[in-house]
Amino acid sequence: MRKYTQASWDEPLLKELSRPGRVGNSVPSDPVISSRFKDPLSLVPQSMRRASLNLPELSELQVLRHFNRLSQMNFSVELGMYPLGSCTMKYNPKVSEMIASSDAMKGAHPLQPPETVQGILSIFYDLERALSEITGMHRFSLSTAAGAQGELAGVLMMRKYLAEHGGSARDEILVPDSAHGTNPASAAMAGFKVVKVPSEADGQVRASRVKELSSEKTAGMMFTVPNTLGLFEGEVKEVCDAVHEAGGLMYYDGANMNALLGRARPGDMGFDVMHLNLHKTFATPHGGGGPGAGPVGATRKLADYLPVPVVAKRKAGYSLDYGLKRTIGPLKGFVGNSAVLLRAYIYIRLLGASGLRDVSSMAVLAANYLWKSLDPESFPASHDAKLLRKHEAVVSVKGELPGSAMTVAKAILDLGMHAPTVYFPLIVHEALMIEPTESEPEEMLDEYAAALNDIYAKLKGGALGQVPKNTSVGKVDEVKASHPLTLRIHW
Amino acid sequence: MSGASRRHPFLPNLDDDFVGRMLRRVGAATLDDLFSDIPRDMKLGRALRLPEGGSEYSVRREIQARLRQNKTPPETLCFLGGGVWPHYVPAAVESITSRQEFYTSYTPYQAEVSQGVLQALFEYQSLMCDLLGMEACNSSLYDWASAAGEAVRMAGRVTGRSKALLGGNTGPQRRGVIKTYTEPMGMTLETVDFDRATGRTDREDLRRKLSEDVACLYFENPNYFGVIEDDAAELVSLVHGSGALAVAGVDPISLSLIREPGAYGADIAVGEGQPLGIPMNYGGPHLGIFAAKDIKLARSMPGRLIGLTTPVADQQRKAFAMVLQAREQHIRREGAMSNVCTNQSLMAVAAASYLSLLGKEGFRRLGETVIANSHFAAKRLSRIDGVVSPHFKGSFFKEFVVSYKEAKAESVFGKLAKRGVLAGSPTHREVGSQSGLYCVTEVHTRDDVEKLAAALAEAV
Numbered sequence: 031m032r033k034y035t036q037a038s039w040d041e042p043l044l045k046e047l048s049r050p051g052r053v054g055n056s057v058p059s060d061p062v063i064s065s066r067f068k069d070p071l072s073l074v075p076q077s078m079r080r081a082s083l084n085l086p087e088l089s090e091l092q093v094l095r096h097f098n099r100l101s102q103m104n105f106s107v108e109l110g111m112y113p114l115g116s117c118t119m120k121y122n123p124k125v126s127e128m129i130a131s132s133d134a135m136k137g138a139h140p141l142q143p144p145e146t147v148q149g150i151l152s153i154f155y156d157l158e159r160a161l162s163e164i165t166g167m168h169r170f171s172l173s174t175a176a177g178a179q180g181e182l183a184g185v186l187m188m189r190k191y192l193a194e195h196g197g198s199a200r201d202e203i204l205v206p207d208s209a210h211g212t213n214p215a216s217a218a219m220a221g222f223k224v225v226k227v228p229s230e231a232d233g234q235v236r237a238s239r240v241k242e243l244s245s246e247k248t249a250g251m252m253f254t255v256p257n258t259l260g261l262f263e264g265e266v267k268e269v270c271d272a273v274h275e276a277g278g279l280m281y282y283d284g285a286n287m288n289a290l291l292g293r294a295r296p297g298d299m300g301f302d303v304m305h306l307n308l309h310k311t312f313a314t315p316h317g318g319g320g321p322g323a324g325p326v327g328a329t330r331k332l333a334d335y336l337p338v339p340v341v342a343k344r345k346a347g348y349s350l351d352y353g354l355k356r357t358i359g360p361l362k363g364f365v366g367n368s369a370v371l372l373r374a375y376i377y378i379r380l381l382g383a384s385g386l387r388d389v390s391s392m393a394v395l396a397a398n399y400l401w402k403s404l405d406p407e408s409f410p411a412s413h414d415a416k417l418l419r420k421h422e423a424v425v426s427v428k429g430e431l432p433g434s435a436m437t438v439a440k441a442i443l444d445l446g447m448h449a450p451t452v453y454f455p456l457i458v459h460e461a462l463m464i465e466p467t468e469s470e471p472e473e474m475l476d477e478y479a480a481a482l483n484d485i486y487a488k489l490k491g492g493a494l495g496q497v498p499k500n501t502s503v504g505k506v507d508e509v510k511a512s513h514p515l516t517l518r519i520h521w
Numbered sequence: 522m523s524g525a526s527r528r529h530p531f532l533p534n535l536d537d538d539f540v541g542r543m544l545r546r547v548g549a550a551t552l553d554d555l556f557s558d559i560p561r562d563m564k565l566g567r568a569l570r571l572p573e574g575g576s577e578y579s580v581r582r583e584i585q586a587r588l589r590q591n592k593t594p595p596e597t598l599c600f601l602g603g604g605v606w607p608h609y610v611p612a613a614v615e616s617i618t619s620r621q622e623f624y625t626s627y628t629p630y631q632a633e634v635s636q637g638v639l640q641a642l643f644e645y646q647s648l649m650c651d652l653l654g655m656e657a658c659n660s661s662l663y664d665w666a667s668a669a670g671e672a673v674r675m676a677g678r679v680t681g682r683s684k685a686l687l688g689g690n691t692g693p694q695r696r697g698v699i700k701t702y703t704e705p706m707g708m709t710l711e712t713v714d715f716d717r718a719t720g721r722t723d724r725e726d727l728r729r730k731l732s733e734d735v736a737c738l739y740f741e742n743p744n745y746f747g748v749i750e751d752d753a754a755e756l757v758s759l760v761h762g763s764g765a766l767a768v769a770g771v772d773p774i775s776l777s778l779i780r781e782p783g784a785y786g787a788d789i790a791v792g793e794g795q796p797l798g799i800p801m802n803y804g805g806p807h808l809g810i811f812a813a814k815d816i817k818l819a820r821s822m823p824g825r826l827i828g829l830t831t832p833v834a835d836q837q838r839k840a841f842a843m844v845l846q847a848r849e850q851h852i853r854r855e856g857a858m859s860n861v862c863t864n865q866s867l868m869a870v871a872a873a874s875y876l877s878l879l880g881k882e883g884f885r886r887l888g889e890t891v892i893a894n895s896h897f898a899a900k901r902l903s904r905i906d907g908v909v910s911p912h913f914k915g916s917f918f919k920e921f922v923v924s925y926k927e928a929k930a931e932s933v934f935g936k937l938a939k940r941g942v943l944a945g946s947p948t949h950r951e952v953g954s955q956s957g958l959y960c961v962t963e964v965h966t967r968d969d970v971e972k973l974a975a976a977l978a979e980a981v
Contacts, residue, residue, distance in 0.1 A: 036634060040838060044644050044877045054878035055611045057886045058963050060894070067893035071778055074892070075751040075916050078780050084651045085881040090613055093877050097641065097870070101622035104637030108621040117627050121531050125577045127619070129584050136610075136800035137593030139601040141946045143938045146597070149590035150803050163570050175663035175805065176863040178850070186705065215850035215860035219674075221705035224855040262558045292569050294559050309863065313531075316627040318638035319825065319866030320661065321806035337701070359701035363604055363666030363694035363793075365804030376584060382574030385529060391552045392532050395540065398547040398555060418549075418558045443634050451630070454851070471533035472543060496834070501633035503840045504832040508632070511830035511842040515816060517657045518647040519829070 031481060034446030037102035038502045044096060045521045048086035054093045084521055103502040104318070105448055111474055113400075115422045115451035115463025116210065116258055118288050118310035120393075123380060126314070126373040135372060140364035144349040150368060151348035154341040157375040158325075161306060164386070165284070166297020167327030171336040173366040177285055180305025180324030181216035181252070186358040187303055187328065187335040188250050188279045189220055194356070197249065197277060204243055204251035204273070206235050208259055208455045213252040213283060222249060229457065233259040233413030237268035244276035254283040255299070256290070256420035258455045258463070259412055260397060270300030279303065279332070287311045288467070289394055289420035292387025303328045312374035323370040337361050392468035396475055397422050400466050403479030408486035412458040422465035424458055427486070434489065435460040440505060441485040441497040447478055529574075591803075592941070598969050600898075600944035602920040602960025603745065604665055604692050605807065606796050608774065609964050610875075614798035617874045624867055628825070632842045639841035642866060643827045645873040652776050652876070653790045654783020655812035659824030661865040662809030665793035669695045669739060669770055670702025671811060671823045671859055672789045676737035676766045677708050678858075679821050684708065684734045686765075688722050690715040690744035693950060695770060699739065713738065720748035720913030720922070722756060731763040737789075741770040743779070745951065746958070747895075747920030748913050753785040761786065773797055773810065773872075774962075775918045777888025788814050796962075798875030799868050808868035820845060823859030887963055895919045895961040898970045902959070905974060907981045912956055922948055924956040928981040933957060936980035942973055 064070075071079055088096070105112070112119040129135070138147055158170045174180040185203065192200050203217040206227045214224040225243055230236050240251065251273045256262045263269065270280045282296040282304035288311045296304050308314050309322035316322070328336055338357045339350035350365065381389060401423035406415065409425035427434040439449035439462070451463040462482075466475055488494040498504065527535045534543060540552065549555055556564070575583070593599070599607045618624065622637060629635030642660040649658040662668040673685045685703060687696060689712045700710060714726040722740055731738075738760045742750045750756060757767040769782040771792040782790035794808025795801065813819045819826065828844035831837070850857040879887060899921045902910035907928065911921035923945065925933060930947035934957060937944050945957025961970070 041640065043640075043647070043839075044873075045647070048880075053880050053883045054613065055883055057879070057883055057890055058609070058966075059886065059890045060967050062967060063893050063897045064890075067889075067896060070889040070892045073896060073916060074778050074918075075749060077752050077754070078749055078916075080776065080778055080780050081784070083777065083881055083885055085648065085879070085884055086877050087880045087882065088877055090878060093874060094613055094616065096877070097617040097874050098620065100637035100641050101617075101620040102637065103635075103640075104622040104626050105631075105634035106622045107625040112627075114627060114630070119627060122625055123531065123577075125581050127624075129581060129588070131615075131619075132585060132588055133595075134585075134588040134591045134593050136802055137599070137607075138591050138803035139599050139607065139801050139943060140605055140804035141601045141603055142592070142599075142803075142943050143935060146592035146938055146943065147590075147803060149588045152587055152590075153584065160571055175667070175865075176861070178860040178862045179663060179667070182860055186701070189705065210862075211850035211852070211854045211857070212860050212862050214855035215853070215857040218855040218857070219705065219860050221707070264558065264560065267560065267563060290559075292565065293556050294563050294565055298565070299563055307863075315624040315867075316863075317806075317865070317867030318623050318626045318635075318641075318870065319628040320864040321663075321867060322863040324863075359704075360694070360697045361667065361670075361701055362805070363664045363692075363698060363807075367663075367805035368803040369800075370806060372584075372588075376580060378571065379580045379584070380574055380577065381529075381531070383569040383571040385532075385574040386569060386571070388527075388529065388532055388535060391555065392534055394555045395534065395543050395547070395552065398549075399543045402546050402548070418555060420558075439631065440633065443631060448634065449631050468532055468534075472539050498633050502636045503633055503838060504834050506632040506840045506842050507830045507833045508842045508844075511828040511844045515844060516829040517816070517819065517826055517844070518643075518650040521647075521651070 031445055034500050036501045039099040039103060041096060041099045043519055044086045045519060047088055047092060047096060050087055052087040052089050054088050054090040110446050111470055111478055112448040113450055113464045113466045114448060115465040116285060118465060118467055120313055120467040121469040122313050122315040123377060126376045129376055130369045130372050135369060145347060148347050151341060153372060153375050155343050155348050157371055158341050160378050161325060161327060165304060165327055166295030168330040169333040170325045170327040171340045172325045172371050173337050173339060173362050174324045174326050175362050175367050176320060176322040177305055177307040177324040178212040178216060179361055180326040181212055182219055183326040183337045183361055184281050184303045184305055185217050185220040187332055190335055190358050191332055192249055200247055200249040202247045203249055207457050208257050209252060209254055210285060233261050234263050235269060237265045237272045240269050240272045244273060248276045248278040250279035250281060252281040252283055254286060256286050259424045260419040260422040261417055262420055266299050285310060286421050289390055291390040293390055297329060303332050308370055308374040313377040314370045314373040321367050321370055323367040339365060389468050393421050396466040396468060396470055400464060400475045400479055405483045408483060422463055424461055424463045426458060427460040435462055437489060438485055441494055442481055443498045444500040445481050598942045598972060600959050600961060600973055601946055603946055603958055604694050604793055605801050606960055606962060607801060607964050608796040608962050610798050610800055611878050613878055614871055614874050618867055618871045623870055636841060639827055641870045641873055643829060643841050645869040646827060648873055648876045649810060649812060652773060653812050654781035655790055656815045657819035658812035659822055659826055661869040662811050662824050662861060663865060664807045664809045665791060666695045666698035668791040668809035668811045670698045672768045672791045673699050673703050673737060673739055674706060675821055676768060677706055680736045680766060682734050682736035685710050685736055686713050686730055686738045688713055688740040688744060690720060690746055691741055692745040719915035720746040721750055721915050727759055735763060735765045737766040737768050739768045743772060743775055743918045746913055746922045747917040748915035749779060749918060757786040774891060777884045778892060783814060794868060794872045797872035799871050806865055806868055808865050808872055821858060824861055825864060890963045891919045894965055898961040901970055901974050902977060905978045919962055920958055920960045922952055922956050923959055925981045929954055930957045933980045937976050940976040942976040944973055
C-alpha cells in the first residue's frame, strides 16, 4: 500500500484572519455618478437603513490562501478513487468545464427573449431528445434542479393525473424498503402516505407482494432499477403490470441508470414517469454536494403534466414553453440548472451511442470485478452471491461487531481512497455499498480490493489501531457537533 | 467499431486485454453476459439513435459555436433582473470554485477527508447569518423560489395552520413555485395588495387578511418592483400579532445598505445567492438562501447544516461535521422536513469567497455604487418622452419599474433586444401591459445607461 498523508492546515476561520482596513476586491464606481449621489444611503428610507455590517476584512491573497488550503483538505474524484455507492462518482470531463465557462453561457439571463438565446436553447432541445431516446420516454422537462426535485415533480404529476382521472382517493405510494430516503420523503412532500414494500431474501421486490399491497388506494409505486443493492429487479415488468392493474402509476428512480445505458430503457419496462441524475450518470461534477440536475421524463400519457418550462422547437426557432396544458407548475424559479444541463449534453456528445453503451458495460464490469476481488469470508455479499451485480455491489463486514463498517471506512481513508457508502441500504447489516464506476483502471480496482481485504485482516487481528490517522483531522466528534450545537460563529 | 483495439479517454478498461482479464475474475464470458439478468424482452436490442461520439476538439468547436449564438455581455447590454441579476464575479471567486478538490467531491459524508468543504460551508453559514441577522442558515437550497416554497411549507408545519399570505409585489417566479410546493399540503394562498402609488405592501389589506388560520406572510424586500418596504418592522409585528410567521425574501446585495431581516423581526429569511459571485448562467445553478432566527426553528428547517466540533482525540483543534441529520431524508425518510439531498454546495462556497473578498468595506461600497447607478439610470430614462421612470414612488435599490404612455411592454422589450439592449422584461400581470422591469448594478457604466436611454427613446 502506498503511503498517504492528507494536507492538514489547522486553518483559522475567515473572521479570525480578519483585520480592519483590508479589502479583497475593488468595486467600480463612476466619479460623475458618485458626485451626484454623495450620500447614497440617504436613498434608503431612514427606518430601513442598515445599522452595522459585520463582514471579514482580508486581502485578495489571504482569501485565496484560505480557500486553497481548505481545498487541500478535501478529497475528490481527481485525487483518488471515490466509490461512494449510489453516487456514481465518475470522471467529470475537463472540456465541459472549459465550455461552460464561456461568457456566452455565464452571461445569459434567463428572461432574455428566446431569439437572443438560440444557442443554449438548441442544446437544451437536443439534450431533451437524447434523454428521451436513452430512456424510452416521450418527453423530458429539464427544469428540476436535482434528483430529489425530479422525484417530487414526478409524484406531483402522478397525483394530478390521477385527480383528473377519477383517482383523487388514491393517496398511497408504494416504496421498497431498499429505496433511497428521497423516495419516501418526496412522496410525503407530495401529500401521499408511504406504504413500505419489503424486499425478499434475494434482495428483490416480488410482483406478488406488490399485488398484496396494492388496492384502490394505490396511487403508484416508486421503483429503483437496478436497486440500491446493485441488483436488476427481475420482476420489474410484472411489478409494473401489478400496479397498473390496480389503477396506479409507475415511477422510475433513475439514480442507477449508469448500469443500463444503451442496454435497457425504463420506458420499455412499463414506467410512466422518471427522473435522471445528470450529476451521476451524465458526468457533471458533484460540487461538494451540488449542484446537480434531475430532469423528469414522462411517457405520452403523462407528458402534459411535466413541470414548466419545457423546450419547444417551432418554425421561428427554439423557445421555452410555459403553457403546457396540464402542468403541475414550476418547481424552480428559472429554466433549470442550465450550466449543468450543458455539461451533460457535452458528455453525451463525447461518448455517443456506442460510447454510452460502453459506459454501462465498463461500469458493470468494474462493479462485479471489484466485488469478486473481495474476500467473501470477510465481506459476505448482502444477497445471493450467484446473482450478477449492476452498477454497484453491497457487502457486509463480517462479524457482529457494531460499527465495523464505519471502522473499515475510516481505515481506507488513511490510504488515500474514499470510503464506500456505509450503513445503506438500511436493510443490510454493517453495509458497505461500493460503486467504482467505469472510470477506475483495473489496477486501481485491484488496489482498492486489496486494501479492504488487508483492513479486514487487521481489524480481525486487533491490529488496526486508531483510524483514521493520515487525514486532515483524526476521527471527528459527531456527538459533540450536536451538543452543544454551533451552526455559526459569533464575532 | 468492433471490440478490438478500442480506446476512450474516459474508459480505461475498454481494451480487450483488460476486458478479458476482468471478465475471467467475474466468471463471465462476454460483456453481454454481464447483462443476462435483464429479461430478454426488456433489452433494447438496437443501438441508441444518437450520433456517435466526437473528439474533444470537434465537440468543443461545435458547442462553442452554438453557444456563440447567445447574445450576452459585453457585446449585448443586459439590464434584466427579477431574481437573477448581472453582477461582477471577481476572478478570485472563479479561481476558488474551479478547484477540482471542491467541484469533483460530493456531500461530505466522511468528515475526516472533507474538512475543506465542511469548513467552507460553515463559513458560508456564519457569513450569511451575519448578513441576514439570523442564527441558523442551512448550507444551501436550489434557488430563491424553491427556498421560498420550502419556507412557506415550514411555516405551515410549525404553526399547524393552512393559509399563507403572499405580497402582491412578489416575483412571479417565486409565486409560481410557492404554489407548486404548498398545494399538496393543502395550503391555500392569498394575495396581499400593494399600494398602487408606492409599490409597497398595503398595511390595511394585510390587517384585513390576517386571521387565525394564517401560517405566514411571505414578502420580498426589496420586492419584485425593486421597492424597499419603508417599515418592515411594522409589517412583521402585524403578522406576529396574529400568531403567524414572517418570511422575508431578499436580494443579499441589498443588505449592504438595507436593514437585515433579523433586525426587523423576520422568523425565516430566504433569498437568491446568485449575485454573490455566481454567474447568471441562463437560470442556474444558483443558490437558495434559507435561514431561521433561532435554533429552535432550525430544528424544523430543510437542508443540510454544518456544525463546529473537534476531533475526538484533540479537543484543541476545530473540526466540522454535518449536524441535525435526523431532520433529513436519508435518516427520517417519509418523516423528513424535506426531500432535499443534492443541494448547491459549490455555489455556497462561491458566496462565502465572494463575501470575504468584498468584505465589510467593499460590500458597502458595492451597495453604494449599485443604488447610485440605478437612481442615475432611472432619472436619465425619465427624460425620455412617453416614459415614466420610476413608475412607483417608493424608494428603490437596484431595480425599478418603468411605464410607457403609449407603447406595449412586449413591443418595447423586443425592440430593445433588437438594438442589443436586454431590458424592460414585461410586468403586465403585476402592473399593467405598458410597464417593464429594469435593473442597474455596478457592471453598468454611464455610457451603458446612455445607450439604454437612446434605445428606449426609439423603442417607445
